[in-house]
Amino acid sequence: DSGVTQTPKHLITATGQRVTLRCSPRSGDLSVYWYQQSLDQGLQFLIQYYNGEERAKGNILERFSAQQFPDLHSELNLSSLELGDSALYFCASSPTGRGAHEQYFGPGTRLTVT
């Protein structure tokens, strides 16, 4: 158990819909990272938040957005869903936001868009 929690574990929805994925970091960790894992692309970095502020952005689509709240939990919002958005979405946390540090991954949310 990494100490990072993600809900829900599974999500099935239809194209065009909007969903929200939730992540609670390890106690004391200030950084939250979101990743998308698909069979063809592997694990792709989406976005990082540090202590409530956006710190780094990866290959995140404009239809996707995220935020980190004062209690440090984070939400990833996915809208106008397409079949290709079906993937595993992972959240990771770390104590700091800089340098070669260990990231602790949650168990993931499996999103299926039908």
Added chain:
Amino acid sequence: TQLLEQSPQFLSIQEGENLTVYCNSSSVFSSLQWYRQEPGEGPVLLVTVVTGGEVKKLKRLTFQFGDARKDSSLHITAAQPGDTGLYLCAGFQGGSEKLVFGKGTKLTVNP
């Protein structure tokens, strides 16, 4: 184009055999990490290598960072069924805080 290329993609071996998996890039990384991921779970960090030429050992696992910091290898001695999983390499480039992952090597160790 994948920044980090891992090979082989799939590896199926018998218990007790040795194996090496590779992680290669044309780019320099300030550090490389190796993760292991089991089905239905998130990746778990095994090791971080920072210095070119560095070798780190974790029980039966040996990790090496290339001299030029562009490649890394993971060697497993006397593999066990519990070693089964997806092995991912990941790296930070320069001052970037974005962790770039390879697509992984899926290892199956048969009893």
